[in-house]
Amino acid sequence: MRSVKAEPYDYRFPEAGTALVVIDMQRDFIEPGGFGDALGNDVSRLVAIIPTVADLIALFRNRGLTVIHTREAHLPDMSDCPPSKVARGNASVRIGEEGPMGRLLVRGEPGNQIVDALAPVEGEWVIDKPGKGMFWNTGLHERLQAEGITHLVFAGVTTEVCVQTSMREANDRGYECLLVTDATESYFEHFKTATIEMITAQGGIVGWAAPLANLAVAFE
Ligand code: TIU
Numbered sequence: 001m002r003s004v005k006a007e008p009y010d011y012r013f014p015e016a017g018t019a020l021v022v023i024d025m026q027r028d029f030i031e032p033g034g035f036g037d038a039l040g041n042d043v044s045r046l047v048a049i050i051p052t053v054a055d056l057i058a059l060f061r062n063r064g065l066t067v068i069h070t071r072e073a074h075l076p077d078m079s080d081c082p083p084s085k086v087a088r089g090n091a092s093v094r095i096g097e098e099g100p101m102g103r104l105l106v107r108g109e110p111g112n113q114i115v116d117a118l119a120p121v122e123g124e125w126v127i128d129k130p131g132k133g134m135f136w137n138t139g140l141h142e143r144l145q146a147e148g149i150t151h152l153v154f155a156g157v158t159t160e161v162c163v164q165t166s167m168r169e170a171n172d173r174g175y176e177c178l179l180v181t182d183a184t185e186s187y188f189e190h191f192k193t194a195t196i197e198m199i200t201a202q203g204g205i206v207g208w209a210a211p212l213a214n215l216a217v218a219f220e
Contacts, residue, residue: 004178004218006210007200011178013151015219019066019144021134021170023156023163023184025053025118026071028111030157033100035111038091041187046157049185050117053155056183056212057118059219066149068140069120072162073107073128080130080137081105134166141173151176153215155183160191167199168206177207180215 004011028034030046037043060067074081078096086095093099101111107128113119120126129138144152152175154167163184167177179199186192199206 002218004208004210005214006178006208007196008204008208011176011208011210013153013176013178015063015065017148018151018153019068019147019149020056020060020153020155021068021070021166022053022057022118023070023134023154023166024072024158025050025069025156026073026112026114027101028072028105030115031101031111033111035091035093035095035099035104036158036187038093038099038104039089040091043187045187045189046185049157049183050115052180052212053183054117056153056155056180056215059212059216060153061121061124063219066125066147067120068125068127069114069118070127070129070134070156070162070166071107071112071114072105072130072132073112074105074130076103076106076108078106132162132165133169134162135169135173144175149175152178154179157185158191159184159186160188160195161186164195164199164206171206178215179207179209180212181209182211 001012029036095105102109127138135141152170170177196209200209
């Protein structure tokens with residue numbers, strides 16, 4: 001077992017049973033002209049974590065550990081996108097409609113790809129998820145079980161939406177979860193702070209949180 005100095009107390013993980021999950025580092029959320037931008041958000045906050053996420057991926061990749069990338073992505077016929085999700089909010093361009101990077105949140109479109117700096121390499125898992133959580137309608141739990149993965153390290157965007165939903169779903173399914181605090185970001189600074197507090201409060205009710213530097217030390 002390796003041990004990371006974390007909140008609310010040390011996070012222990014078996015290297016072989018641990019995977020990295022990078023949530024939705026796709027152009028739709030991170031680049032101007034995407035879904036996040038269409039919702040009225042300042043995407044520059046999210047761009048800033050790319051180097052840290054790249055270092056985190058390298059840590060896992062270099063050790064031959066499982067790296068999982070998710071994308072929030074709907075089928076081109078939108079059969080996996082409830083009308084309530086399309087109608088919600090006051091977006092200038094809605095999910096499924098044509099934006100500067102193709103149809104928003106639709107599989108195969110330019111905007112739906114992981115940003116170049118974090119592009120998946122051969123052998124890494126790429127999970128297209130129609131929901132905010134990574135388990136609904138993806139088959140991911142069965143695949144993780146088959147690989148003997150028991151511990152999940154989380155990064156990506158946005159902290160309080162798809163990252164937190166996925167981490168909570170993982171906790172309910174029995175995975176021991178660590179959030180890497182400088183490899184996740186929100187359009188709203190206070191939501192990120194609050195999410196980390198929510199996850200780690202009450203003895204780690206959802207899981208643990210630590211910066212990348214602490215995780216790097218644990219691998220030495
Ligand atoms: N809008 C927002 O903050 N997030 C999402 O819609 N999806 C993800 O968090 N990936």
